[in-house]
Amino acid sequence: MQQSDLPFVHLTEDVLSADACVSMVQDDSCGGLAVFIGTVRNQTKGRAVQRLDFEAYAPMAIQEMERIVQRAQDTWPIAKMAMHHRVGTLEIGEAAVIIAVSTPHRVNAFQACQFAIDTLKETVPIWKKEIFEDGEVWVSAHP
């Protein structure tokens, strides 16, 4: 897929591109453009992580991501907003999620970006499993 053809809300096994997300939301009416990139960390509570496996209930995940973008657009004066999430096996340092948003003034770009990632983590049916040298754990599954 050409970068220019990517949808604003996107769930994919392909490597994510922050440049593509920024290009998508760039808008001449805006003075602020915020980007959040969620990346794969190399440890959890001191235990070395080797990689992460993400899976999604895809149709509902896309629907819930679209709802988050809509709620953000209903709340702040957003020109454009992109939310891309990856599934499959991710290595340390790779991007699992990228959110980019453009607004006339910077404060709203930060607010919308934070709202979007916080809400994604609560409502979007995507799950990650941490793979350690000696085992694996579904993140947040147990209290």
Next chain:
Amino acid sequence: MKVSLLAFGITKDILGGRVHEIEWEGESTVSGLLSHLSRQYPKLEGLASMKVAVNQEYVDASHPINPEDEVVLIPPVSGG
């Protein structure tokens, strides 16, 4: 009642696969289904939370289930 059920994340491991045909006696509701599953799979009780989606919408425990519904177990999500 009999429905097809999709399991994701840790519920896929507990139930032993993604796609299941589940049949149970009693209430044709989300709570009826969850009661049945908890008896069959006690490990479900240990999870931090358990939501159910019917036809791609989160629903509460009293929500009715029909045979043709798409029913999905949603254990604690961890995207991002």
